Amino acid sequence: MDPRLRGPAQRGPHLRRPAPGHHRFPRVHPLGQPRSGPAARPGGRRPDHRTGGERGAALPGGRFLLGLEGYDFYDTWEHDRDGTVLDSWRSYGHYVIGTGIRVVETDRRIPTGSRVVRLLPGGVIERGPALNDPTGPRPLVLDDGTILALDAGELRAVDRRLGGTVLAELLPIAPDRASGHICALSREGERVTAVIAEPLPGHPTPYAVHTWTLRLHPPRT
Template identity: 35%
Template sequence: MHLSPLTVALPGQVWGVAAPGPDGPLVATTYDGDNLSRTVLTALDASGAVLWKHRADGHPYPPLVSVSGTVWIAQRDAGCYVLTELDLAGAVLRSVALDHEPHEHLGAFVLLPDGFCVSWLPANRSRVVPAGRVPRVARHDERGETVWSTSIPLGSLKLEDLDSAEHPGPPREPRTLAASRWQPLLVSADRIAAGFADDGSGIGVTLFLDTAHGSVVAQTLPGPRGRCAIAAPGEFLIGEQGYSFFRTTRYDRTGMAAQRWSSHGLLLIDRHGGVRGPESENIRRLRSRFRGLAENGTLLGGPLLRGYYTTYPALDSNGTAVFWREGRLLTVDADLRLRELFLSEDDRAVMGRILLLADGLVVFSLGSDLLFFRDTGLGPLDDGPWPCGGGNLNGNPVRYQ
């Protein structure tokens, strides 16, 4: 198969792309050119034509699409964080000022049926955290007022429970904190998984909280937090990679580790509960595979994968995964057979997630560009709990069933 992509240049580096459904339109947040403190929200149709743009103050966050098809973005307005809702024509419907302390910074947010769940940082991610300040997770109503708030005293993020000879590295006391780089805030049924990490070392923890009241159910041990996913109602997959860690753990709704695999990657979970995806191992790059994770903790060996940098894949209803890796658009079918759809010399490492839209249209970002691939032969997106990055086309990792 020979494909030729359509490339659409956006105003700056892309931070997220979402869609209300398989027919589009697409919405993307980017920097405003070289201005790193301005967000541009761009809407495009399935042909790549720009429909409208909206500019806002503040560093970009990924856009989230509600179940009713409206678009939400975060912005910083006169020292306060505001969530703004727009319709698909680009009109501002409302702005919600979130209740928070002046020194706090927005880590991540997701949309709930009756408001928002937000992780708050005690300082800007690039600034040293003042003594006595801690992050927190909060639930806000539709007006932005606090329903509940839970402070998170993280303590030490050292790998103190591990043998330093077996797990070498520079673990140290954290000085700066960030919402975890990958999937920082997930909501599944009556549980929330919130990740925080030392911005310097990447060592972090995941907190499991009760959705209704905000009480902490459990907390993982400190580790190099990696890719995560919603596995089932109240259950999560938490990956760890770095400092000789290369594993994924399934946590049940009590916060206990129910299963562990010696692999880490960009996971997909289909409607039957099957788990698979491409590994991204940055030490032994020639040993990464597309893996299946069996229920008994064993690994199903798929094709070898060269390179490391990978878009978060998407899974179609036939069990075929599609992803971009090292300049190639690849698919791996349900029988773990690899197929190359497109080859280029494009080695850009700043990339987003795959959006699988109607008629097999594949869209993803590289740097400040959106790439559109048509006629891929792929089916519609699977309806499992985690068939793509963000858990759905809306980019809102919230599931109640």
């Protein structure tokens, strides 16, 4: 990791709330200083769409995923084009469709048991790297299928084989406090921008906003 990424971020203005393989990961370099500023089986019970936390994703052939989190739900269902349940998994989060179905889980629990996983036929879950943030933001997906996830102040990369590494340590956040932060990732060309809004001590709504802009570089050969 570039040692320049280890420096503390500057505090910005307050915001009031409105099996690791041999994959070569991309490298990131900073552009300047941080700126301020129970599951249903096929043919079984269908999910209650009134439950909070609904997410979905389109699959080939008119199939689709529906995920629900809340109350007794922490589940993903695969449906055909007519809405019939084909498969289900005890997993939920941000769906990444490409080489199979990967999920950056968001279980909203402390301590969290979230991971980056792959959903396999028959309700089987292949488990990858553990995460520290129970409510992580939507990840980015690079052209080679690598997932970039902002996880409790760290920028993580997870490849198609579920091998993971930390690309940058941005802001130290204790895992039991991660859910109180508001985070986002965005990309424009080779530039990746990470934003973390940090709650100020003793105040429930004002935030200090930290922004990092990093450049992606091809992996070293």
